[in-house]
Amino acid sequence: MIEAGGRVIQILMTNGGQRATRSALDAWVNRFDLRITALIDPAGVGTRTLNTYGVRESAFIVDLSTMRVVRRINGSVAGIGPSAIQQIVPTILELLRRGP
Amino acid sequence: MHSPRWLGPLALCAALLGCGSTPTSSTPAGDAAAVDAPTVDALAVDVATADVAAPEDVPADDVAAAVDAAMTAGPYPEGPYGSREGTVLANLEWEGYVNELGQERSTALTFGPTSLQDLRGDGRGYALVHLAEFL
Numbered sequence: 411m412i413e414a415g416g417r418v419i420q421i422l423m424t425n426g427g428q429r430a431t432r433s434a435l436d437a438w439v440n441r442f443d444l445r446i447t448a449l450i451d452p453a454g455v456g457t458r459t460l461n462t463y464g465v466r467e468s469a470f471i472v473d474l475s476t477m478r479v480v481r482r483i484n485g486s487v488a489g490i491g492p493s494a495i496q497q498i499v500p501t502i503l504e505l506l507r508r509g510p
Numbered sequence: 511m512h513s514p515r516w517l518g519p520l521a522l523c524a525a526l527l528g529c530g531s532t533p534t535s536s537t538p539a540g541d542a543a544a545v546d547a548p549t550v551d552a553l554a555v556d557v558a559t560a561d562v563a564a565p566e567d568v569p570a571d572d573v574a575a576a577v578d579a580a581m582t583a584g585p586y587p588e589g590p591y592g593s594r595e596g597t598v599l600a601n602l603e604w605e606g607y608v609n610e611l612g613q614e615r616s617t618a619l620t621f622g623p624t625s626l627q628d629l630r631g632d633g634r635g636y637a638l639v640h641l642a643e644f645l
Contacts, residue, residue, distance in 0.1 A: 425643075
C-alpha cells in the first residue's frame with residue numbers, strides 16, 4: 411500500500427484502559443515488528459483519540475485532499491471474523507489504483 | 511471466546527508491508543555495475559555552467575513559492591468534524607513514530623510530535639487510519 415502511494419497511520423489509543431505511554435507503544439511496535447506510522451495521544455489529553463474517533467478495532471480511509479472519511483469499517487472488539495484492516499485494504503488499494 | 515488481540519496489528523503488518531522480510535542483498539552483478547558507472551566528478555566535467563543556469567525571466571521568489579505550494583496540502587479543512595463516512599476527520603495531535611517508507615521497524619526512528627495535518631503530506635492520495643488498543 412505504501413508503494414501505491416497510501417499512508418498508513420496506526421494509533422495505539424489505550425493500554426489497559428488508560429492512555430498508552432511511550433513504553434507501551436514501543437512494546438507494541440517491537441512485538442509485531444511494525445513498520446508503519448505508530449502514534450499515541452500526548453500526555454495531558456487523556457484518551458482523546460478514543461473519545462474523538464471511536465473504539466477499536468476500527469479503520470478509516472481518508473481522502474487526504476478533503477480529509478473526509480471515504481470508508482469506515484468497525485471490526486469486532488472480540489476479534490471475531492475478519493479484522494477491519496483485512497476488510498478495508500482492498501478498498502484503499504482500488505482507490506489508489508484509480509488515482510485522483 | 512476471545513481471539514488473540516495481536517491479530518489486528520499482525521494482520522495490518524502482513525497485509526500492508528510484509529513485515530519481517532529482509533531486504534534484498536546486493537548481488538555480485540550489482541557490484542560490478544557500480545564499478546563500471548562513471549563517477550559524479552567525471553560527469554560534471556562535461557556539463558557547462560551555462561547549461562544549468564536558471565532562466566533570467568523567472569524571479570527566484572516565484573520559484574520558491576511554487577515549490578512550497580506543490581509540497582504542502584494547505585490549511586486543514588474546516589468542520590463540522592466527525593468519524594463517520596462523509597464527515598471530515600478532526601485534526602488531532604499525537605506523538606510517536608512517523609514511518610512513511612516502511613523500510614525499518616518504527617522504533618528505530620525518532621520519537622516526536624505530529625498531527626493529522628502533518629501526516630497529510632502534499633494532500634494527494636489516501637490514508638488508512640487504524641485504531642488499536644493494547645489490553
